[in-house]
Amino acid sequence: MAVFVLDQQKKPLMPCPEKRARRLLERDRAVVVKRYPFAIRLKDRVGGELQPIRIKLDPGSKQTGIAIVRESQGVDPETGEITSKISVFNLLQLHHRGLTISKNLTSRCAMRRRRRSNLRYRGARFDNRTKPKGWLAPSLQHRVNTTINWVNKLQRFAPIATLSQELVRFDLQQIESPEISGVEYQQGELQGYEVRKYLLDKWDRKCAYCGVEQVPLEIEHIVPKSAGGSNKVSNLTLACRPCNQKKGSQALDIFLANKPELLQRIKAQAKKPLKDAAIVNSTRWALANALKTTRLPVELASGGRTQFNRVRLDIPKSHALDAACVGVVEAVQDWNKPILEINCAGRGRYQRTRLDKFGFPRGYLMRKKSVFGFQTGDIVKAVVTKGKKVGEYVGRIAIRASGHFDITTGDEKVSGISYKYCQMISRNDGYGYFLQPKAVRRLATPVALSLPALKDGVSRAF
Template sequence: MRVFVKNMRGQALMPCSQRKARLLLKQKKAKIVGYKPFTIQLTYATGEAKQEVTVGVDEGARHIGIAVVSKDKVLAKGEIELRQDVHSLLMTRVQYRRSRRFRKTRYRKARFLNRRKPEGWLPPSIQAKLDANFAWVDKFCNLVPNPKLRIEVGKFDTAKMINPEIQGVDYQHGQTYGYYDVRYYVFARDEYTCQVCKKKGKILHTHHIVYRSEGGTDRADNLITVCTDCHTSENHKQGGILWKWMKEHKKVKQYKESPFMNTLRIRTFRKYPDAEITYGSETSPKRKDLGLEKTHYNDAVAITGVESINENAEDVFYIKQFRKKKRSLHEATPRKGRKAPNATQKRNSKNTKKLRGWHLNDEVACFGKRGWISGFTGTSSAYIVDGDGQYIQMPNKNYKQVTLSNATKICHNNTWQYFVAS
């Protein structure tokens, strides 16, 4: 992966090799101005020869693929993972506030008719993904000189994805149209097959994936077909298959990403009117012609329109967005170890942001592994997770805490985890 370069005025130049960047830094001819991705700034005037550079972007609801290509050379490529927890966190906030309003408190005037949504408003879960897509496109476009931007967007007909034969007035009918109720729609969707034992011809039930006692709804996407033999109290209890489904939020056939991609496509047209737009039907054959395997960053390489590759970056960067700080004032279940009731807790004392010079999401090396600090405990310990979200534990210990004296700080991070894999 090449190193991005800026001149003395902060303007982007052509990326250089890692070896050349090391020599410039050693000779004090450059200084480091960014680590994610690694960027240097020259401290002396130099020629500014520039070649044609194309930035390819594979937009998505869960992952973004980005590649920077110049002629037949892939200068940088990587993948970005977006947050998927915004909606669930907002629903949790709604529950906290609703329960708070129903307690014995002073009367507060209702506020459901005095707020208007501005033009172009989108739900926060969608807006967060849009902002992340555009922020990283702008980030990489600002790192190279005069980039040519090519973006792959998606255009989906969700109704036709559900029913390929749909036409005319059928678009005005919902998924459950023609069924006696939602229950029979769920049976038809699952082809009258128990989703536990995969058998037909049995007495069937519609099971709530998230139990109603846990806040589950009666929507079709929270219902699944289970036979009488599998719909038992044992399977509902901890350790049972139905309990496992609830904890893992088992997914049924859903089409959430399709409407988002349609929204993203329209906003992309407005945000980047000069960008070249392509579609997945064009990207896939190009990627196969280049002999690249199916990944988001390889799709981005194909999106750039490169005809052949003579130099392909061996390193791939991975970026993951996450929630850094919990700021809610109220909790359904107060944590242990509180010295004061939840009602009197201050916002800034509910989570420990830093401890003895360590901060949340600092990248650290520990027991031969690389990870990030996900939380602090006590006066000298922390929880450290690796790139797969698994806790790094001390050898021969069952608990998850790691003493900070056993960790070495690599760098400080904000709300993004960044690492490069060879």
């Protein structure tokens, strides 16, 4: 991954490779400013030549992909045309905690209602307040706030010149050809890609009939077109080629006559709307308007265009790599990099006690926020040399008054590590960090890029 560089006056310079940053630190020409994302400050340099860097965003309901890229132009040796290429500097994946916020608010509401009704009487006040225009629920506003916070944070570490955001319903085809209309509008280059992206998310990228993953999937009609089935998304599902051919033009009830549970599940899933799409649609314009407050040029691109670019360039699926494919992209270089996973963990809470299922106190939390110089959420390195837990652990800690902390390293949690073995790496900033290994290029899958996906009822693999 590229290392962010600041000059002597803490102004952002161009990112540099890890090897060069290591040399600067070894020669005492730079100091570490921040561990996550890794940034250094030069001691003997002020200013320098800069190139425009773009931040690309792929907002999601649970995760938001962030790609920091540099755009460069070149000349095609065969045609002589000017081409633009994107070089990826860093890939980040921001994990939101909107679901946790929603559950906490629901729990608090239930506790208040119980106390009000059973312990003392007080009139309900839920209808006394008016919501301002453009109000979003706290769990949705959290997604917008954390994303814009990271954009502002990255602006302090890199010379960001432009921003790009995936706006699911933005119509690039009409921009390219404003006079397009009628049937021509429905048979453009991106026809079917918005539907495919929706179906992939709705059916969890699995075959609806056998559950197989990591294979070419095809759009399949639940009610066959020969029996009057339509191309509505409620009548579409995903199937692998063997299942699609096996079902053929049979009715779903006949094809799954011996699997009643699977039959009911597919019928229920087909009618169920995609909650993730509703969340993204609710926050997409709020995020776009928040990005415009940075006073940087903002490019808005279609979700279908993102998937079209990713499939054409044969890039694996992830939110961070999707972000690199947002907008008009001809080629992507150096995309196979580790991804920095960022978990929104919060900065603690004001609650001084835990509650039982009836809403009454169950023990009390300690009043101290710091124990032996450590706080919950700090990232530490613990080298245990004796005892049952001998080893080296790096992760977030949860403090205890006794001085024996819990350390969370990725998916593992280790309890009872003494503060004497802990060495501070990074103070708590409300986020947890984990470095994901490089992506593995998937096997090439047959994709119909130029043919309509649903024309004449023919299923296409993607």
